Amino acid sequence: MELRKLNLKKDKKGSIEDIFFFMIMMLGLALFIIIVIYAISQVTDELKKTELNDSAAVRSMFTESDNTLDKLDPVYLIVFSGLIISIFIVSFMIQSHPIFIPIYILLLGFAVIVGVIMNHVYDEFVANADLVTIAAEQTFMLTIMDHFVLILVGVGVISMIIIFAKPFQGSRVWQRK
Secondary structure (H helix, E strand, O other): OOEEEOOOOOOOOOOHHHHHHHHHHHHHHHHHHHHHHHHHHHHHHHHHOOHHHOOHHHHHHHHHHHHHHOOHHHHHHHHHHHHHHHHHHHHHHOOOOHHHHHHHHHHHHHHHHHHHHHHHHHHHHHOOOOOHHHHHHOHHHHHHHHOHHHHHHHHHHHHHHHHHOOOOOOOOOEEEO
16 A cells, blocks of 8 residues: 555645735625615615605515614624634644744734724724714624724734644645555
Protein backbone atom coordinates (compact mmCIF):
# COMPACT_ATOMS: atom_id res chain seq x y z
CA MET A 1 0.00 0.00 0.00
CA GLU A 2 1.18 3.42 -0.88
CA LEU A 3 0.42 6.61 0.94
CA ARG A 4 0.15 9.76 -1.10
CA LYS A 5 -0.76 13.34 -0.37
CA LEU A 6 -4.13 14.68 -1.31
CA ASN A 7 -3.97 17.51 -3.76
CA LEU A 8 -5.06 20.43 -1.61
CA LYS A 9 -5.95 23.73 -3.19
CA LYS A 10 -3.19 26.19 -2.42
CA ASP A 11 -5.24 29.27 -3.30
CA LYS A 12 -7.72 29.11 -0.44
CA LYS A 13 -9.06 32.50 0.53
CA GLY A 14 -9.91 33.45 4.04
CA SER A 15 -8.61 34.72 7.33
CA ILE A 16 -8.25 38.49 7.42
CA GLU A 17 -10.21 39.00 4.20
CA ASP A 18 -13.19 37.49 5.99
CA ILE A 19 -12.98 40.19 8.67
CA PHE A 20 -13.21 42.91 6.01
CA PHE A 21 -16.12 41.10 4.34
CA PHE A 22 -17.80 40.84 7.75
CA MET A 23 -17.44 44.58 8.35
CA ILE A 24 -18.85 45.53 4.96
CA MET A 25 -21.76 43.09 5.25
CA MET A 26 -22.76 44.22 8.74
CA LEU A 27 -22.66 47.93 7.89
CA GLY A 28 -24.36 47.45 4.54
CA LEU A 29 -27.10 45.26 5.97
CA ALA A 30 -27.71 47.66 8.86
CA LEU A 31 -28.09 50.64 6.53
CA PHE A 32 -30.23 48.63 4.11
CA ILE A 33 -32.61 47.46 6.85
CA ILE A 34 -33.03 50.99 8.21
CA ILE A 35 -33.72 52.38 4.73
CA VAL A 36 -36.21 49.61 3.95
CA ILE A 37 -38.08 50.11 7.22
CA TYR A 38 -38.18 53.88 6.71
CA ALA A 39 -39.34 53.66 3.09
CA ILE A 40 -42.04 51.05 3.70
CA SER A 41 -43.28 52.92 6.77
CA GLN A 42 -43.55 56.14 4.79
CA VAL A 43 -45.41 54.47 1.93
CA THR A 44 -47.85 52.60 4.14
CA ASP A 45 -48.54 55.69 6.26
CA GLU A 46 -49.47 57.67 3.15
CA LEU A 47 -51.53 54.82 1.73
CA LYS A 48 -53.49 54.53 4.97
CA LYS A 49 -54.67 58.13 4.54
CA THR A 50 -56.42 57.58 1.22
CA GLU A 51 -60.08 56.67 1.04
CA LEU A 52 -59.43 53.91 -1.46
CA ASN A 53 -57.67 51.88 1.21
CA ASP A 54 -60.46 51.92 3.76
CA SER A 55 -61.38 48.25 3.91
CA ALA A 56 -60.72 45.55 6.47
CA ALA A 57 -58.51 43.58 4.08
CA VAL A 58 -56.29 46.56 3.35
CA ARG A 59 -55.98 47.47 7.03
CA SER A 60 -55.04 43.85 7.73
CA MET A 61 -52.42 44.00 4.99
CA PHE A 62 -50.89 47.13 6.51
CA THR A 63 -50.79 45.47 9.92
CA GLU A 64 -49.00 42.44 8.46
CA SER A 65 -46.57 44.75 6.69
CA ASP A 66 -45.72 46.38 10.03
CA ASN A 67 -45.30 42.96 11.65
CA THR A 68 -42.94 41.89 8.87
CA LEU A 69 -40.78 44.96 9.40
CA ASP A 70 -40.40 44.00 13.06
CA LYS A 71 -38.79 40.71 11.98
CA LEU A 72 -35.87 42.39 10.20
CA ASP A 73 -33.92 42.94 13.41
CA PRO A 74 -33.70 39.19 14.20
CA VAL A 75 -32.64 38.63 10.58
CA TYR A 76 -29.72 40.96 11.22
CA LEU A 77 -28.75 38.92 14.28
CA ILE A 78 -28.97 35.66 12.32
CA VAL A 79 -26.75 37.01 9.53
CA PHE A 80 -24.32 38.35 12.15
CA SER A 81 -24.11 34.97 13.88
CA GLY A 82 -23.81 33.08 10.61
CA LEU A 83 -20.95 35.25 9.40
CA ILE A 84 -19.03 34.84 12.64
CA ILE A 85 -19.49 31.07 12.58
CA SER A 86 -18.37 30.94 8.95
CA ILE A 87 -15.27 33.02 9.76
CA PHE A 88 -14.32 30.51 12.46
CA ILE A 89 -14.94 27.53 10.18
CA VAL A 90 -12.89 29.01 7.35
CA SER A 91 -10.16 29.93 9.83
CA PHE A 92 -9.95 26.31 10.88
CA MET A 93 -9.68 25.16 7.27
CA ILE A 94 -6.81 27.50 6.38
CA GLN A 95 -3.31 26.11 6.58
CA SER A 96 -0.88 28.83 7.53
CA HIS A 97 2.57 29.14 9.02
CA PRO A 98 3.01 31.04 12.31
CA ILE A 99 5.55 33.33 10.67
CA PHE A 100 2.60 35.27 9.22
CA ILE A 101 1.28 36.30 12.66
CA PRO A 102 2.83 39.82 12.51
CA ILE A 103 1.24 40.43 9.10
CA TYR A 104 -2.10 39.23 10.43
CA ILE A 105 -1.79 41.54 13.46
CA LEU A 106 -0.98 44.54 11.24
CA LEU A 107 -3.91 43.81 8.95
CA LEU A 108 -6.17 43.30 11.95
CA GLY A 109 -5.08 46.71 13.24
CA PHE A 110 -5.94 48.21 9.86
CA ALA A 111 -9.30 46.41 9.97
CA VAL A 112 -10.00 47.94 13.40
CA ILE A 113 -9.24 51.42 12.03
CA VAL A 114 -11.59 50.82 9.11
CA GLY A 115 -14.15 49.42 11.57
CA VAL A 116 -14.00 52.62 13.62
CA ILE A 117 -14.66 54.62 10.46
CA MET A 118 -17.57 52.33 9.52
CA ASN A 119 -19.01 52.65 13.01
CA HIS A 120 -18.83 56.43 12.70
CA VAL A 121 -20.60 56.23 9.31
CA TYR A 122 -23.40 54.23 10.94
CA ASP A 123 -23.66 56.68 13.85
CA GLU A 124 -23.88 59.66 11.50
CA PHE A 125 -26.45 57.87 9.34
CA VAL A 126 -28.79 57.06 12.22
CA ALA A 127 -28.35 60.52 13.74
CA ASN A 128 -30.78 61.76 11.09
CA ALA A 129 -34.00 62.94 12.76
CA ASP A 130 -36.14 60.71 10.54
CA LEU A 131 -34.07 57.58 11.15
CA VAL A 132 -33.19 57.88 14.84
CA THR A 133 -36.45 56.30 16.06
CA ILE A 134 -36.24 53.47 13.55
CA ALA A 135 -32.65 52.70 14.54
CA ALA A 136 -33.53 52.83 18.24
CA GLU A 137 -36.23 50.18 17.74
CA GLN A 138 -33.72 47.71 16.26
CA THR A 139 -32.28 46.37 19.51
CA PHE A 140 -29.98 43.67 18.12
CA MET A 141 -28.62 45.96 15.43
CA LEU A 142 -28.14 48.80 17.89
CA THR A 143 -26.24 46.58 20.34
CA ILE A 144 -24.02 45.08 17.64
CA MET A 145 -23.22 48.43 16.07
CA ASP A 146 -22.56 50.05 19.46
CA HIS A 147 -19.93 47.38 20.18
CA PHE A 148 -18.79 46.96 16.56
CA VAL A 149 -15.08 47.60 17.16
CA LEU A 150 -14.91 45.28 20.17
CA ILE A 151 -16.65 42.56 18.17
CA LEU A 152 -14.16 43.04 15.31
CA VAL A 153 -11.22 42.74 17.67
CA GLY A 154 -12.71 39.66 19.35
CA VAL A 155 -13.54 37.89 16.10
CA GLY A 156 -10.14 38.81 14.64
CA VAL A 157 -8.19 37.55 17.66
CA ILE A 158 -10.17 34.31 17.90
CA SER A 159 -9.74 33.79 14.16
CA MET A 160 -6.00 34.36 14.50
CA ILE A 161 -5.82 31.85 17.34
CA ILE A 162 -7.73 29.28 15.30
CA ILE A 163 -5.56 29.82 12.21
CA PHE A 164 -2.15 29.77 13.84
CA ALA A 165 -2.62 27.46 16.83
CA LYS A 166 -3.55 24.31 14.96
CA PRO A 167 -1.26 21.32 15.32
CA PHE A 168 0.04 19.50 12.28
CA GLN A 169 0.65 22.55 10.11
CA GLY A 170 1.45 21.86 6.50
CA SER A 171 0.54 18.65 4.73
CA ARG A 172 -1.35 16.58 7.23
CA VAL A 173 -3.91 14.77 5.09
CA TRP A 174 -2.99 11.41 3.70
CA GLN A 175 -4.97 8.96 1.64
CA ARG A 176 -4.44 5.24 1.20
CA LYS A 177 -4.26 3.96 -2.30
